[in-house]
Amino acid sequence: MNKHFAGDTAVLLGRSLRHIARSPDTIITTVITPIAMMLLFVYVLGGAIRTGTGSYVNYLLPGILIITIASGISYTAYRLFLDLQGGIFERFQSMPIARSAVLWSHVLTSVVANLISLVVVLLVALAMGFRTGADVLGWLAVAGILVLFTLALTWLAVIPGLTASSVDGASAFAYPLIFLPFVSSAFVPTESMPGPVRAFAENQPVTSIVDSLRALFAGQPVGSGIWIALAWCLGILAVAVAFAGLIYRRRVG
Amino acid sequence: MDRAGAAIRVQGLEKSFGQVSVLRGVDIDVARGSIFALLGSNGAGKTTLVKILSTLLKADAGRAEVNGFDVGRQAAGVRESISLTGQFAAVDEILTGRENLVMVARLRHLKNAGTIADDLLRRFSLTEAGARRVAAYSGGMRRRLDIAMSLAGNPPVIFLDEPTTGLDPEGRLEVWRAVRELASGGTTVLLTTQHLDEAEHLADRIAILHEGRILVNGTLDELRKLLPQATVEYVEKRPTLEDVFLALVTGEKR
Numbered sequence: 001m002n003k004h005f006a007g008d009t010a011v012l013l014g015r016s017l018r019h020i021a022r023s024p025d026t027i028i029t030t031v032i033t034p035i036a037m038m039l040l041f042v043y044v045l046g047g048a049i050r051t052g053t054g055s056y057v058n059y060l061l062p063g064i065l066i067i068t069i070a071s072g073i074s075y076t077a078y079r080l081f082l083d084l085q086g087g088i089f090e091r092f093q094s095m096p097i098a099r100s101a102v103l104w105s106h107v108l109t110s111v112v113a114n115l116i117s118l119v120v121v122l123l124v125a126l127a128m129g130f131r132t133g134a135d136v137l138g139w140l141a142v143a144g145i146l147v148l149f150t151l152a153l154t155w156l157a158v159i160p161g162l163t164a165s166s167v168d169g170a171s172a173f174a175y176p177l178i179f180l181p182f183v184s185s186a187f188v189p190t191e192s193m194p195g196p197v198r199a200f201a202e203n204q205p206v207t208s209i210v211d212s213l214r215a216l217f218a219g220q221p222v223g224s225g226i227w228i229a230l231a232w233c234l235g236i237l238a239v240a241v242a243f244a245g246l247i248y249r250r251r252v253g
Numbered sequence: 254m255d256r257a258g259a260a261i262r263v264q265g266l267e268k269s270f271g272q273v274s275v276l277r278g279v280d281i282d283v284a285r286g287s288i289f290a291l292l293g294s295n296g297a298g299k300t301t302l303v304k305i306l307s308t309l310l311k312a313d314a315g316r317a318e319v320n321g322f323d324v325g326r327q328a329a330g331v332r333e334s335i336s337l338t339g340q341f342a343a344v345d346e347i348l349t350g351r352e353n354l355v356m357v358a359r360l361r362h363l364k365n366a367g368t369i370a371d372d373l374l375r376r377f378s379l380t381e382a383g384a385r386r387v388a389a390y391s392g393g394m395r396r397r398l399d400i401a402m403s404l405a406g407n408p409p410v411i412f413l414d415e416p417t418t419g420l421d422p423e424g425r426l427e428v429w430r431a432v433r434e435l436a437s438g439g440t441t442v443l444l445t446t447q448h449l450d451e452a453e454h455l456a457d458r459i460a461i462l463h464e465g466r467i468l469v470n471g472t473l474d475e476l477r478k479l480l481p482q483a484t485v486e487y488v489e490k491r492p493t494l495e496d497v498f499l500a501l502v503t504g505e506k507r
Contacts, residue, residue: 004362011359019347022386087343091402094307094337096329097360252309 002098009098012105016079020113030072030117033178034064035124041187042128049188057130061122062213063186066206067178068121069150072114073157074174080106080161081170093252103158103248110154111147118146133219142216145226148233149209153177155240162247186210205232259318260285260410260441261306266315268301275301277465278315283443283458285409288436290456291445297462299445300340303414306443307337320410335410336403340418342395343402344387350374350398351383354405361406373401377431393424400431404440411435413444417451422495423502429455 002008020026038060041049046056083089083102092102122130134142157174164170181187183197184206190198201207208229215222261283268276275298283289293299304310306319308328316323322330337343344353354370363369374383377397387395396416403411413432417425432455436442446452452459453473460470469476492500 007362008360011356015345015348015352015356018352022347087339087341088345090304090309090339091337091343091357092360093309094332094335095357095360096332096362 002100004096005098005101005104008101009104009108012092012101013108016105016109017112019079020109026075027113027117027120030075030113031068031120031124033071034068034121037067038064038121038125038128055129055131057125057128058132058217059214060187061125061130062210062217063181063184063206064121064125065118065146065213066149066181066186066210068117069114069146069153070174070177070180072117073110073150073153073177074171075113076106076110076154077157077161077164077170077173078167079109080158081164081167084162099252100245100248103244106161107151107154107158110157111150114150114154115147132217134217135219138216138219141222141226142213145209145213145216145229145233148230148237152233152237152240155237155244158244159240159247162244162251180204181206181210184210205229205236208232258285259283260287260320261289261443262316262318263302263306264316266302266305266317267313268298268305268310269313275465276305276312279462279465279467281460281467281470283441285441286436286439287457288432288442288444288455290452290459291443291462292447292449292452292459293445293462294447298465299462300414302462303337303412303443303445306331307335307412308332309337334408335412336405336408337412338396338399338403338414338416340415342392342399344395344398346388347386349384349386350379350390350394353387353398353402357402358405363406369405373404376404376434377401391424392420393427396420396424396428397431400428400435404435407438407440409439410441410443413442415445415447417446417448422498425451426499 038057041060042057046060049056080103089102093099132138160170160173183201184190184204185201186206190201190207193201208225209232212222212226212229215225259282261281263279263281266276266279267274279298279302281289281291291299291302301310305312306317306324308324308331311325318324319331320334322334324331345356348356351370351374354373355366358366358369371380371383374380377400379394379398379401382390382394387398390398400413400416403413416432417428420428429451432442432444436457444451444455456473458470458472459476461468469479
């Protein structure tokens with residue numbers, strides 16, 4: 001690893017964070033959809049959904065947090081694409097900097113931006129009556145899973161950021177990710193779904209992650225589900241990093 | 254390493270994209286501290302050559318050395334020695350001019366990035382604009398900032414790929430002044446252009462790149478000798494539109 005990796009990444013991270021600070025609309029547009037969904041599901045549809053637990057907002061929040069991340073990471077693809085379009089990417093590549101710092105700074109920016117978005121959504125949920133019995137360790141575990149999931153999806157977003165041929169293409173890939181929570185245990189228990197749909201829902205990453213978050217928020221034991229959740233996150237992360245790295249090296253020669 | 258000799262040395266360089274061969278055996282030598290203009294029309298291969306020399310592209314065949322470093326095998330050494338200003342101003346629009354300069358100075362691992370930024374702002378008459386976001390800059394200001402960013406850390410070799418494309422006449426003169434200043438400080442400048450007068454005004458040596466080959470390479474006087482003896486004609490020298498424009502626009506300041 002290049003001896004300048006940490007320093008170069010820090011400089012470029014500072015640059016991207018300034019972008020976010022100067023256009024906070026990227027945070028606002030990220031949180032608006034999850035918050036609207038939360039309002040819709042809690043106050044309009046929630047009354048008809050039988051989850052078997054007390055408060056529906058408590059049941060719903062983990063899925064909403066996943067949707068927040070899924071919509072937030074598309075900005076990484078967008079910002080990376082813009083860097084490639086303008087000359088600044090070539091400027092960085094022709095400078096004596098650590099090659100991977102350019103990608104890592106975008107990824108870390110995504111983690112920071114998504115954490116801000118998650119806190120905003122969490123505050124709205126608290127105002128809507130969300131309550132948790134999680135202790136400090138439980139909160140740390142929740143934060144750990146959310147950061148890991150953000151990292152995994154952000155590296156996934158790096159791929160369209162590097163390969164897209166238009167701005168729309170770079171950011172459009174996130175839409176299917178936003179719908180993944182709907183076919184999971186995020187909004188309704190999977191038991192209510194017909195066979196094949198239920199089989200898909202129970203074996204896709206969102207369900208295990210949502211179930212683990214829900215257990216942690218409730219202060220209950222997470223069981224073996226958390227290992228499946230972590231395995232999914234690490235698996236997606238490893239595959240996405242490998243592919244993004246391959247495309248990046250091919251791109252920068 | 255040949256310190257006194259050529260800053261850029263290119264021998265038999267070839268590059269194709271798929272079936273299209275863009276460079277077909279290019280040879281040039283650029284002396285230290287000189288301004289070398291690579292003249293050619295669109296698609297002649299100028300940008301490809303600059304990208305290879307700045308380690309953004311790999312050549313298919315041939316050798317290229319910059320500041321004594323091989324562009325293929327010693328890319329890190331080349332990147333320490335050069336700076337590239339491409340056809341599109343590579344500046345961050347959301348940051349201020351000063352923030353752009355500080356960022357580049359830090360990425361070059363220089364101490365006192367702030368002082369370096371302030372010096373460069375002064376040299377390029379951008380001190381007043383330094384605290385404004387680049388999005389509000391004119392084309393000429395952006396290009397000046399772009400060139401200023403290239404100078405952080407005083408790299409010995411600078412590539413300017415069509416530095417005046419898309420600029421108004423005033424912006425063009427601003428850039429020319431900046432380029433001359435660079436060379437007077439001992440920096441080697443390789444600039445590409447499709448404007449003949451630009452090469453004529455700035456360059457110590459001029460090479461014409463056409464369809465991937467260097468057609469001629471020499472000083473302006475040497476190139477002039479390639480043409481038949483000048484004939485003497487009497488013509489009334491009328492001011493060009495550029496003379497008129499500049500006289501009117503800059504006249505107020507004088």
